[in-house]
Amino acid sequence: MIEQDYRDMLQTLSEGSVHRRFDPYLDIDWDAPEMRMDPKDPRWVLSEHTDPLGAHPWYRALPLERRIDIGRWRMANVQKVGLSFESVLIRGMLQYVMRLPNDSAEFRYCLHEMTEECNHIQMFQEFVNRTGADVPGMRALYRNTMATWSLFAKWPVVFFIGILAGEEPIDHIQKNLIREGKDCPPAMLRVMEIHIAEEARHISFAHRFLREHVARLGRIERGITSIVYPLVMRWLGGAIVVPPPEFAKRFDIPREVMREAFWKAPKSRAMLRECFNDVRMLADQLELMNPVSRAVWRWCGIDGPSSRFRGEPHRPARNAA
Template structure:
């Protein structure tokens, strides 16, 4: 198999300027996103040179040590005090597990999107876009599993209760589509935020990890853009009581799925004998971890305000769940600019 490069050289899609609300504007945005899916897409077996010498995964590679500026585990004094070989083992396990969680989440998303598409009327422009997105997410599952296989650690991914709910969640795409798209963002935003932070910080990560992050971030820009535009278009059309319920469901969905993705499962604690109090500080008792949890959802808080889902009651729910804070001024605003 021929590989064309060590890293993809993606041009991140820049969505159209946010427009409030006409059907014509929304249709044009969906068309633009569909066109971008055709002209700016990536294949992990073309754009990542998995078999290049510099991509080899070898014992003792310190580039697997978790970044102390970005990763909640890497920031904790307990982790930083460990011997280097132990930091490497934990870093490989954690990053492989995040990839496995990404695969599992994308699998749920693909099934939900295809079910959602199957119920759309003929001529609906969303059919083409969500089918394009499903195809791209299939490539992401291939990419994540390839990374897990090459790291060579049998990681479980999501916590077991969420894995058991796997067959049920896609049903929300047609029964409660708004809640389904909340779930889309709740799964995509934490991974996207973490990967962008790594790339912005210039963290010294292994080339396999860097290549996976670059490709994923480039295409997730479209997927997140569609979810934002879709919710801004559809939520304001709901009745006032429905919007009130949605305003309370939104932060709960964000918090639950963020923990499922960002926090390692119980197997992590058992594998590395992580003290219970240390794990609680990492997720989410320490000041650094609380800031991370808040920063992850700056874009979603902005969206909630744009959709009319921020009200005195819902703000209390965001705060009680530890995910309140300043809303982003624009999508993907870096946390250091917001403070």
């Protein structure tokens, strides 16, 4: 039985999706002169504060033209990864809601979210197309198994942990770029603004969904979930953030540079941990932190302090050695 305050929250989120929504072809003037994506635009250069490769000395020592080419490809590929993940979310969420009873508040909100994610897929693909970069998205292992991920919707808690594992890193990186004040191509900035605005609803729902559903788990199920939680976060976080081998091959990036950037260097490890500050906070709230699960967080390299509140700015990666 869904508690009334949960129903009220779902109603609020659903109304927000009706009255505060975006359309990728109405709210982005793709053909405006300022939205043209110039392949030589220096604003494609990766941020040394937000991007693990952008922080690496090898990248920072490259000629400007080379840094621009690498940055444009990487930014396009991040969008391609994002749209692939959104497609998994839609498929799995659709399987979940088809088993819900009539008059379900979750059913209505999930359909709103899926509609917004369809818009995000169009928005991301339009962005990729206009960069002129023919990017593959996720690494081959993930691309080839993606169609099976939605099957985890049979276990809603695990599936929604996976949703957060994909949504939180992208949302965190985009927010940090905007907070940093990095000068981005206008089309990229507008895409991030729209995505952040609507992901606020999606992430709020996923957090509350897990609070409602984890509370119903028995002791053994909760113990298993506490271990699965960081494993899923690390696995899908890597799928979202780490570029495919085609990237290093195309730009002759040394293997050691890629290893250090993802995730051997202290600064890049700090960036990785920071992506999961909010989901560690949620794990604390769900009482999923215990001696065993904490060891798994450490083993995955994503342990650390939790956020005090969702979306709290954190900047330790800038000061890491």
